[in-house]
Amino acid sequence: MKRTEMKQYDIIRVATKLLVPFILLFALYVQFHGDFGPGGGFQAGVIFAAAILLYAVVFGIGRVRRAIPDRVLELFTTLGVFLYIGTGYVGLFKGGNFLNYNVLAHEAPHGQHWGIFTVELGVGITVAAVVVSIFLAFARRRTPP
Numbered sequence: 571m572k573r574t575e576m577k578q579y580d581i582i583r584v585a586t587k588l589l590v591p592f593i594l595l596f597a598l599y600v601q602f603h604g605d606f607g608p609g610g611g612f613q614a615g616v617i618f619a620a621a622i623l624l625y626a627v628v629f630g631i632g633r634v635r636r637a638i639p640d641r642v643l644e645l646f647t648t649l650g651v652f653l654y655i656g657t658g659y660v661g662l663f664k665g666g667n668f669l670n671y672n673v674l675a676h677e678a679p680h681g682q683h684w685g686i687f688t689v690e691l692g693v694g695i696t697v698a699a700v701v702v703s704i705f706l707a708f709a710r711r712r713t714p715p
Contacts, residue, residue, distance in 0.1 A: 597618035615698040626705070656688075
């Protein structure tokens, strides 16, 4: 008998339902305050993915697959990469170098802020989508008898 979710562990299920929103909130905090302190896109993406993986382990991978289809993960992976690269090209089109944030706004500090913000957002989205994709790919594999 193969179990795909932890129906018999009520405490783990309730604790997971309580913790996942706070883990996601912490991921957003790390994402949006990464340019002011430790953290940033990579760390936030991993934390966000960890919340989804915890949910998948406790409530079953099927629920996560229904909520986040493979096509959505592919879209988010691509979107994150395009945010990163797009920020670099906007700097080029505005007369600066690739990923030169100074030209992104009317003043260099504002350009730096928006450039770092969009690049880190792209990294966070990509990392979260890729980590969840890798987890689901491994979960899809069948072990030989």
